[in-house]
Amino acid sequence: MRKLLTVLLISVMVLSLAACGGKQEEARKIGGTLIIGNTTEMTGDWITAFSNIASDSEVLNLITGYYTVDLTSAGEYVINKTAVKDYERIVNDDGSITYEFEINKGLKFSNGVEITAKDYVADILLWNSKFIADLGGSNTVSFRLKGHGPYSKGETKEFSGVRLLDDYKFSVTIDAAHLPYFYELPLVRYSPEFLPFWLGDGVDVADDGNGAYFTVEVTEEAFGDIFKAARENPIYVSSGPYVVEEYDVASKMVTLKINENFAGNYEGQKPSIETVILKLVQQDTMMDELRTGGVDLLYGVVAGGTIQAGHDLVEEGIGITFSAYPRSGYGKIHFVTDHGPTQFKEVRQAIAHLINRDEFIQAFARGYGSVVHGPYGEGQWFYQETRQELLSKVNLYPYSLEDAVRVLEEGGWTLDANGNPYTGEGLRHKMVDGQLMPLVIEWFGSANNEFTDLLAIRLLENPDIAAAGMKFNQTVGDFGELINWYTRTGGEQYTVPTYHMFNLATSFTPMYDLERTYTPGGSVNYNRINDEELYRLAKELVRRDGTDRDGFKKAFVDFIVRWNELLPDIPLYSNTLHDFFNEKLKDWNLTANIRLVHAILYAYIEE
Structure with missing residues (x-):
């Protein structure tokens, strides 16, 4: 019977997602705390260039926003109009494709600093630089952009496929060698990066016509210590819906608060849950924590025995419910x-x-x-x-x-x-x-x-x-x-x-x-x-x-x-996959096509 209910619930969820509105509902009040249990240990090093721990990645997603291309609840990629005022897709004579973006004015990081085109270009330059590779990280995230090879190897200071056009305009060019491409739009999905957090105040972004570049040579010798200190500081400057307030190394628990400067996702959706806590839980005791209120949500539960224990909680009628969805993995x-x-x-x-x-x-x-x-x-x-x-x-x-x-x-x-x-x-x-x-x-x-x-x-x-x-x-x-x-x-x-x-x-x-x-x-x-x-x-x-x-x-x-x-x-x-959660969590619609942050944005707490 449980399996039948699970299948029916998946069908209902697919239908309900289509009905989810994108505007902030007036009836929802900002507030409440959502404690999320995760069986994977966090490290506090949220960036993914050096590792690929899912729990760290979830935190990074919560503090990163204003992507040029956003992900809908249905798992489709669309231009993010909250960040992008206008854009143009240009097919070049050599077969490459350029996307030119104009960023909306008035967007801000969590520290109040206004976001400009330089911040988007800085994101691309930093994470594709030879500097990252020299530190042991992966610098291939934008390998399909024109000029990535020479730039990532340190052979040129300019990234020819990345252009800083003015204060609010930049462009990226997909190399013809990588076209056509089935997922073209996500190739130009970039977010702003607050560069001083990673490299200090002495590095700027410029473009003399041959491609964007850092105004100072960024090397391990000159900037390695600054960058290492930034990696060890879990409270990043945020462009997303939340900002890290505290990370407890001993308990592997991170507390996030709403980023008051966040203007919303692609359809203007802002978070309603004031505080989000991700904490480490053990598989054999996590259902007990859900029962006693130690956590409010256990998501992506995979083990059959744990799923059965979760269904037992639901059937007890103590205010626990669940959702289920097929895994993309x-x-x-x-x-x-x-x-x-x-x-x-x-x-x-x-x-x-x-x-x-x-x-x-x-x-x-x-x-x-x-x-x-x-x-x-x-x-x-x-x-x-x-x-x-x-x-x-x-x-x-x-x-x-x-x-x-x-x-x-x-x-x-x-x-x-x-x-x-x-x-x-x-x-x-x-x-x-x-x-x-x-x-x-x-x-x-x-x-x-x-x-x-x-x-x-x-x-x-x-x-x-x-x-x-x-x-x-x-x-x-x-x-x-x-x-x-x-x-x-x-x-x-x-x-x-x-x-x-x-x-x-x-x-x-x-x-x-x-x-x-x-x-x-x-x-x-x-x-x-x-x-x-x-x-x-x-x-x-x-x-x-x-x-x-x-x-x-x-x-x-x-x-x-x-x-x-x-x-x-x-x-x-x-x-x-199964999510088990306290019934105070409303409009919870996580699926295999989206990440935790997308579901949190549309959910709220009703005490």
Whole structure:
């Protein structure tokens, strides 16, 4: 019955979203506090150039606004008229496309400083600079803009595809080499950045006609300490609906207040909830916190046992309700493919054959999820419209010790520790660069995580693992530590290749583009997989006009088939996400197509 109610609720939510108005309702009063529980530890370093922790990203979204292009509740990208007075799309003779924006006057940061075109240009210049790469961050966010390559490498001081035209006008040019593009409008989605927070008062933005540039050379030697201090200060200058008031490092809790200078989103919507608190909760106790008022909202709940406990609270009639929606993402084993046994696809395939994914998802999601076979989620339209074709073309990797042994032997794992033919005792080995490599997988899993615990049973206690000649060594730590090893950032020790796999989950925005994810040698290619065919297919997926949905679907299937063979991840589940919350929270309409900030903007508290 619960599952039926969930499905019905999803249908009702889709209809209700269409009825959501964009104007601030007079009946709503600004006030109230919303305490949100999150099972992922925050770091207080909200920017995403150096890591990709979802909870940090949620805070960044709450304090960032006035994007040139905004996201609607339906997951569509539109010009943000609150920020943009006017714009023009220009097709150039060389095939590139320029978007020229005129920014509205009177917009302000949280500190009262007026926002101008320089602040938008500063955002692009800073986060794509060689300075960011030298500090260990990713500076490829705008790699499709003209002139990004030379600028990001420090070969030119000007970013030729970014122009500062006057105090309230700037332009960005998409390189013809990256066109057509299925998601063109989001490519020019930029927000203002208060540059003095990051670099001090001595750096300005200028443009002499060849592209925008910093008036001072921004180097690690000159500005590294200033930038590091800014990263360690969690109270950023905000352009969004909220501003950070306090971050408690010990409790991993952040308190945000309404930014009084925020003029609204693309349709002028301003927040009504005065105080938003995000706090760390543990999966095994978070429903108790919801019951006792320790939190008001638990969002994106994935574990089946926790979902069932939430439904029990709802049925008790104590003022708790819920919403549900299909996920645009998946939980996975993430492989690192540049060292150790997992650099070989046969090892990755063998591991897939030694995990009963149908049984795993039943244990984890308990009927609220399904197995997927690539980097996608149940809630994404292109999967829903190609599902049958896709399932007929991919390897489902059914549980089979025999198949695991077969692919290992095909991959050359046929020796024992002495270099003799493997006879079934001990570990398999393979001769790699003249050295015997044992089939030992170093795995880092996050602590206090049912996902990790269930996976450990299947990898550490499964006799078929040993029978295949394989061994897993598990290390457990907090999620921030996992991300440091995953991204190889956060300190010199993390740059040494150590772990072969991690378990975590990922979610997608409506802009489904994996080109950077699988760029050989790319800064956000965390699988570190170098396969030109996979990269080509990822590019071809998005290199089409935005109206070519049929072509996109065909390219999606082709991409997934190749991905499924290489198996840089083992997808373990996609599921129906659940939000459980106190009934004082009204108009709560989070879906897989939007982020937390978009739902908070339209919600309010009724005590």
